[in-house]
Amino acid sequence: MCGLDVKVEDERVTLIRGNKDDVWTKGYLCPKGSALGHLHHDPDRLTTPMIRDGEEWREVTWEEAFQRCEELIHPIVEQHGPSALTAFVGNPAGHSYSLSRYLSQMIGPSGMPHIYSAGTVDQWPKNVTSILLYGNQWLIPAPDIARTDYWLLMGGNPHASGGSLMSTPDALGQIEAIRARGGKVVVVDPRRTKTADVADEWIGIQPGTDAAWLLAIINVLFEEGHVTLGHLEGMVEDLDAIEIACKDFTPESVASLTRVPAETTRRIAGEIAAASAASIYGRIGLCNQEFGTLASWLIDVLGIVSGHFDRPGTLMFANPVPFPLGWLASTKVNGMPEFGKWQSRVRGAPEVLGQVPASCLAEEIMAPGPGQIRCLINVAANPAISVPDSARLEAALPHLDAFIAIDNYLNETTKFAHVILPGPSPLEVPHFDDLLWAFATRSVGKWSEPIFPLDRPDEWEILIRLGQILAGKHDADTDVAAIDDAWFSMLCQATGIDPAKALPLYDHGGPERMIDWSIRVGAFGDRYGERDGVTLEDFKAAPDGLDFGPAVPRAEEAVCTPDGKIHLAHEYLLSDLPRLRARLDASVDGMVLVSRRHLRSKNSWLHNVRVLVKGKDRCTLLMHPEDGARLAIADGSTARISSEAGSILAPVELSDEMLPGVVCLPHGWGHDKEGTRLSVAREHAGVNNNLLAPGDFVDTLSGNAAVNGIPVEVVPA
Numbered sequence: 001m002c003g004l005d006v007k008v009e010d011e012r013v014t015l016i017r018g019n020k021d022d023v024w025t026k027g028y029l030c031p032k033g034s035a036l037g038h039l040h041h042d043p044d045r046l047t048t049p050m051i052r053d054g055e056e057w058r059e060v061t062w063e064e065a066f067q068r069c070e071e072l073i074h075p076i077v078e079q080h081g082p083s084a085l086t087a088f089v090g091n092p093a094g095h096s097y098s099l100s101r102y103l104s105q106m107i108g109p110s111g112m113p114h115i116y117s118a119g120t121v122d123q124w125p126k127n128v129t130s131i132l133l134y135g136n137q138w139l140i141p142a143p144d145i146a147r148t149d150y151w152l153l154m155g156g157n158p159h160a161s162g163g164s165l166m167s168t169p170d171a172l173g174q175i176e177a178i179r180a181r182g183g184k185v186v187v188v189d190p191r192r193t194k195t196a197d198v199a200d201e202w203i204g205i206q207p208g209t210d211a212a213w214l215l216a217i218i219n220v221l222f223e224e225g226h227v228t229l230g231h232l233e234g235m236v237e238d239l240d241a242i243e244i245a246c247k248d249f250t251p252e253s254v255a256s257l258t259r260v261p262a263e264t265t266r267r268i269a270g271e272i273a274a275a276s277a278a279s280i281y282g283r284i285g286l287c288n289q290e291f292g293t294l295a296s297w298l299i300d301v302l303g304i305v306s307g308h309f310d311r312p313g314t315l316m317f318a319n320p321v322p323f324p325l326g327w328l329a330s331t332k333v334n335g336m337p338e339f340g341k342w343q344s345r346v347r348g349a350p351e352v353l354g355q356v357p358a359s360c361l362a363e364e365i366m367a368p369g370p371g372q373i374r375c376l377i378n379v380a381a382n383p384a385i386s387v388p389d390s391a392r393l394e395a396a397l398p399h400l401d402a403f404i405a406i407d408n409y410l411n412e413t414t415k416f417a418h419v420i421l422p423g424p425s426p427l428e429v430p431h432f433d434d435l436l437w438a439f440a441t442r443s444v445g446k447w448s449e450p451i452f453p454l455d456r457p458d459e460w461e462i463l464i465r466l467g468q469i470l471a472g473k474h475d476a477d478t479d480v481a482a483i484d485d486a487w488f489s490m491l492c493q494a495t496g497i498d499p500a501k502a503l504p505l506y507d508h509g510g511p512e513r514m515i516d517w518s519i520r521v522g523a524f525g526d527r528y529g530e531r532d533g534v535t536l537e538d539f540k541a542a543p544d545g546l547d548f549g550p551a552v553p554r555a556e557e558a559v560c561t562p563d564g565k566i567h568l569a570h571e572y573l574l575s576d577l578p579r580l581r582a583r584l585d586a587s588v589d590g591m592v593l594v595s596r597r598h599l600r601s602k603n604s605w606l607h608n609v610r611v612l613v614k615g616k617d618r619c620t621l622l623m624h625p626e627d628g629a630r631l632a633i634a635d636g637s638t639a640r641i642s643s644e645a646g647s648i649l650a651p652v653e654l655s656d657e658m659l660p661g662v663v664c665l666p667h668g669w670g671h672d673k674e675g676t677r678l679s680v681a682r683e684h685a686g687v688n689n690n691l692l693a694p695g696d697f698v699d700t701l702s703g704n705a706a707v708n709g710i711p712v713e714v715v716p717a
Helices: 038-040 064-078 091-095 104-110 126-136 171-180 210-223 239-245 249-257 264-273 292-305 358-367 390-399 461-469 480-494 499-505 511-520 538-539 575-586 625-631 679-683
Strands: 004-007 012-018 050-053 056-059 084-089 148-152 183-189 201-203 277-281 377-378 404-408 419-421 442-447 546-550 591-596 621-623 636-641 649-652 661-667 710-716
Touching: 004 038, 004 171, 050 064, 056 546, 064 084, 064 249, 064 377, 064 419, 064 461, 084 104, 084 358, 104 461, 104 480, 126 292, 148 499, 183 264, 183 679, 210 249, 210 264, 210 292, 210 575, 239 292, 249 264, 249 575, 264 621, 264 661, 277 292, 358 390, 377 461, 390 442, 404 461, 461 480, 480 511, 621 625, 621 636, 625 649
Parallel strands: 084 377, 148 183, 148 277, 183 201, 377 404, 404 419, 591 661, 621 649
Antiparallel strands: 004 012, 050 056, 050 419, 442 546, 591 710, 621 661, 636 649, 636 710
16 A cells, blocks of 8 residues: 555666655555565566476476366366365455455355465454444454544554554554644553554553453443443444443453553543543454454444544544445345354364364365365465464375465475466556555555566466366366456446446456446446546546545444444354453463564565565564573573474563563564475574464454464473
């Protein structure tokens, strides 16, 4: 979403700067954006399809690559049917020009019963709570920090992430602006992050206890008569049930568990009640913990019952320029979700929104019998590093009969593939974001032309062709244009547009046509001539973007539940409260491990860019000096960290930024595997913290991995 100025000389990027005229970022840029030239010119990046013969790789033509896919996949489909097929989708799909818009065209025709994704290691609790409260799993409210005077930020570190499920430029600058206008920023986290350093207050909290603390704040609001719905009166149900639910969770009763003094909890509740506009935000630290769904739910509940919801400066629904594909479904049309409609074959894990924990994939590959996974399509993911209990998955991948990867690198996962189909670099395709504007509190859109031409199939074409092969058809018979026209026609019909009216307006299909559709049917579009509005051509004529203003209150329009109301207390959510209540009497014993992000990392997929990994070692175990002294572990020494899942060695960095009893390792590292083609990453290998994450340690309600709050033992190496 950042505006870039890209300088090219002799077909090479020589400089990338922030575009000061960009209507959104106004010159702001993080290191990841400035390094796109290095990513594009990386000699390790794949640009030609690869086939593996034994341990050797060879480059082939695209026709040979798809022919090999047929040879691998068709026998599996014929002998075992679609239940032997699955896919793993990584989060780069959300940033791709093609992948997120065309994944359905691979998955749908294949008949594969379900897929795995990075979603169950990241934000699945937010998807669960959003579909229950608002009627759509991607209708996730975002904090309007540009207009707030109080920001409570829990389990998020926008200094490193830029803002996750919260699209905003220059988050630290926004914090400074809040404070400059007399507001306050409070960060709640087991670690005093760089975000906390620029805030007014840091509250250290025991990992995994955020839900109990939020219930205590809500308890105080009810107790002191500060509950108010404001303009949402009549649209919100179940206030009585929420009051009952939080009754046992007083600030005093949760103090020992959360390690937050009762007086602090009461003060924060009072500050929220007194604020004219408060933004309540909880992110990945709340999602990927054992009570992730409860914590994610209570973030929204706190905003609603304190009157800080759906108005400027509070939690608000975006009003995006491009209509998000993810917003097409609703419980008003499809009915409320039924979680647990089926269970995973081996573990018996219940499905949630069509998926089970990503850690289930390893056992589904290894366990024989009907439904055994024999073919995996890996889309822009590195699960051999990114999935909990990753050693089990790494051991399972060689047993696949067919492993096809859509990826630009020969990495720790794709080294096991039989075929790698490379996609373009970000500079080889145009771009108009679809996903992230759905979490922005300004209505902005921008079109970017490609910097370099693409002389091979784009990812959307790869997905369509693979979808037909997975359906048992021959690649030579695939009519990509016809399938694309059918997909586009379906989208038109779903939004009340006559395809016969829209199709003749285009001389070619692909994502660009879909982008134009999403703009036209969006809040500011012309609906193909039905009203005055914008089209893609307007954005092409405005390379710095078009800004249609800040978010506006729109809960009444956005909420798409069966009765149009927000029901706060679903029985599915309340059913997990006894498990949390039982924790109130539990003592905090032993060490626990949490993860961390870094400004120059993007999970595991930018560690082969030298300018992003050079300098001080970032893959260190952060530990409070008191813990170091108690365990006889010195700064700079090596420690052994062990959990029920595994044991690894890591260099230690003593720092009072950690809460005592909590240690911290970054995720996305562990690039020391043989058989990869990641020359820079291997020089900065680090260790894989997912070797310590038990695969069955998940949030009960969502199936999301609990990679924060893992019980560990730490000893000198």
